Amino acid sequence: QQPVQSPQAVILREGEDAVINCSSSKALYSVHWYRQKHGEAPVFLMILLKGGEQKGHEKISASFNEKKQQSSLYLTASQLSYSGTYFCGTGGRKNNDMRFGAGTRLTVKP
Amino acid sequence: NAGVTQTPKFRILKIGQSMTLQCTQDMNHNYMYWYRQDPGMGLKLIYYSVGAGITDKGEVPNGYNVSRSTTEDFPLRLELAAPSQTSVYFCASSVTGVSSYEQYFGPGTRLTVT
Numbered sequence: 001q002q003p004v005q006s007p008q009a010v011i012l013r014e015g016e017d018a019v020i021n022c023s024s025s026k027a028l029y030s031v032h033w034y035r036q037k038h039g040e041a042p043v044f045l046m047i048l049l050k051g052g053e054q055k056g057h058e059k060i061s062a063s064f065n066e067k068k069q070q071s072s073l074y075l076t077a078s079q080l081s082y083s084g085t086y087f088c089g090t091g092g093r094k095n096n097d098m099r100f101g102a103g104t105r106l107t108v109k110p
Numbered sequence: 111n112a113g114v115t116q117t118p119k120f121r122i123l124k125i126g127q128s129m130t131l132q133c134t135q136d137m138n139h140n141y142m143y144w145y146r147q148d149p150g151m152g153l154k155l156i157y158y159s160v161g162a163g164i165t166d167k168g169e170v171p172n173g174y175n176v177s178r179s180t181t182e183d184f185p186l187r188l189e190l191a192a193p194s195q196t197s198v199y200f201c202a203s204s205v206t207g208v209s210s211y212e213q214y215f216g217p218g219t220r221l222t223v224t
Contacts (some may be wrong), residue, residue: 002152032212041200041215042153087152096168100152 001025003090005101012078012108020073020104022088029097031064031071032089035082036103042087045073078108112136114216116201122222123191131186131219133201141204142184143168143213144176146197153200159184191223 003024010018022031030049034042048064048071059076071090075082085103092098117132135142140161145153155168159178173195175187184203188195198220202213 041217044212044214047212089153096155096158096166098155099169100154102150102152 002099003088003101005086005088005104007104008102009105010107012106014080014108014110015077016108018075018078018106020075020086020088020106021070022072022090022101023068023070024090024099026069026090026092028064028066028069028071028090029093030091031062032091032098033062033071033073034087034089035084036087037084045086075106078106080108080110082106083108114201114203114214116199116216116219118219119217120220122224123188125191125193125223127191128187128189129191129221131188131199131201131221133184133186133216134182135184135201135203135214135216136182137203137214138181139203139205139214140181141206141211142178143202143204144174144184144186145200145202146170146195147200147218148197156186156199188221193223195221196223197221 003022006021032047033045036042062073064071085105087100087103089100114135143158144156147153154170157176159165165176198218200218201216204211204213
C-alpha cells in the first residue's frame with residue numbers, strides 16, 4: 001500500500017517554513033525523500049533508517065517515528081529552488097517492498 | 111560519469127505494437143529498477159534486478175518483461191502496447207538493497223500509446 005502524504009500542495013513565500021508528512025499503514029524499515037522538478041527525474045534528498053537519527057542537510061531535515069510509522073520533512077527558510085514535488089518512499093525489508101506516496105507539490109514564490 | 115541513461119526520451123506507439131526501453135548505468139551498481147509514473151501520482155515499481163541474470167517482479171509487472179545480461183544494462187520490453195501503459199518510465203540503480211541506499215534515477219522515457 002502506498003504511503004499517504006500531506007498536504008497535497010503548499011504555496012510559500014521565500015523565507016517561510018514548510019512541513020510535509022508521510023504516513024504508512026505498514027511497519028517501516030526505511031523512509032526515503034526525493035524532490036522532482038517538472039519534467040525531470042526524482043533527485044535523492046535523504047534516507048532515514050529504522051533506529052536511525054533525525055537527519056538534516058542545510059535547511060532541509062527529516063524525522064522518522066517508527067512507532068507511528070510516520071516521517072516528516074522540514075524545509076526552513078525556503079528558497080525559490082525548493083519548488084518541486086516531494087515524494088516519500090517507504091521501504092520494507094524486501095527489495096520489492098518500496099512504495100512511493102503521491103507527492104506534495106511545493107511552490108515557493110518571491 | 112554519466113550515471114543512469116535512458117533511451118528514447120519520447121515515444122508514441124500504436125495499440126498492439128511492441129518496443130524496448132533502454133537503460134544503462136555506469137556506476138557499477140548491482141541493483142536496477144524500472145518504475146512507471148502516471149500523471150499526478152507517485153512511482154510504481156515494475157521490475158527490479160539484483161544482479162546480472164537475476165530479475166524479479168515489482169508491484170505492477172503485467173504487460174512488461176525485463177532481462178539483465180550485464181551489470182550495466184537493464185532493458186524493459188513492452189509487448190502488445192495498451193493505452194493503460196501510457197506513462198513516464200524511470201529506470202534507477204542503487205549500490206545494494208533499495209531499502210537502505212539511495213536510488214539514482216535516469217531522465218525518464220515519456221511513452222504514449224494511442
